Amino acid sequence: METKKLLKAAAGAMIVAFAISACQTKKTATGQNADPAHNSMNSVDWAGTYQGTLPCADCPGIRYTITLKDDDTYVLKTRYLEKGDSVFTESGTFAWDENGGKITLADRGEKFQVGENKLFHLDMEGNRITGSLAEHYVLTKMTDQITDRYWKLIEVGGQAVADGSTQKEPYIQLNSEGNRVEATGGCNGMGGTYELKEPNRISFSQLIGTLMACENMEVENGLKRALESADSYHVQGDTLQLFRARMAPLAKFVAKGK
Structure with a gap:
């Protein structure tokens, strides 16, 4: 009799332990005990x-x-x-x-x-x-994102843009709020609007800028021509290219923190 009582007690303890374990598992699965960290x-x-x-x-x-x-x-x-x-x-x-x-x-x-x-x-x-x-x-x-990123100009019109060759670092940034583009070719600030359409179509309009004169204006003039002419783009990771009618890239950029 004593043995039977011990067996019953052990069985009861196992059932309770199993129930507690199942309850804890369920809570974790439903997020009630999720690790906040x-x-x-x-x-x-x-x-x-x-x-x-x-x-x-x-x-x-x-x-x-x-x-x-x-x-x-x-x-x-x-x-x-x-x-x-x-x-x-x-x-x-x-x-x-x-x-x-x-x-x-x-x-x-x-x-x-x-x-x-x-x-x-x-x-x-x-x-x-x-x-x-x-x-x-x-x-x-969108891991290949074009908007809200700082794109440093590294090539325009087939010519590489060397670091320090312009007064300011040339770049463009397409801000999603208001579809506004901000840019500089190394001297003057530029601004305007842009429009994106699928697949990979882009156009820039209402481009205006300041009128200062600097050395090496070729980069700035080239970037302005690229923005005015571009009708498509290709972005992969941290590299952006602008095209016209699928010809050679008008300009190339790399993403960079501002």
């Missing part, structure tokens, strides 16, 4: 631009381009396919949830789960969308 907010390189086409009730889709910045602000551009070329631009702030895995766009109330190089558009309750359309609610990070 290793969530998306702290462990994922989430800042950048994401793009995708979300389902639309009365059109083929809504083209989403959203840029998340390190200061918890965003710029969102949306375009309704087959309803003209109008692009609607909004900006604002976003907030992380307490687990550091999801964000909510202020004012819009839209929620996204932040993954490695992906944003998952969530329903209004903050849940992942499932079913046959699930894959259409995913935005992918």
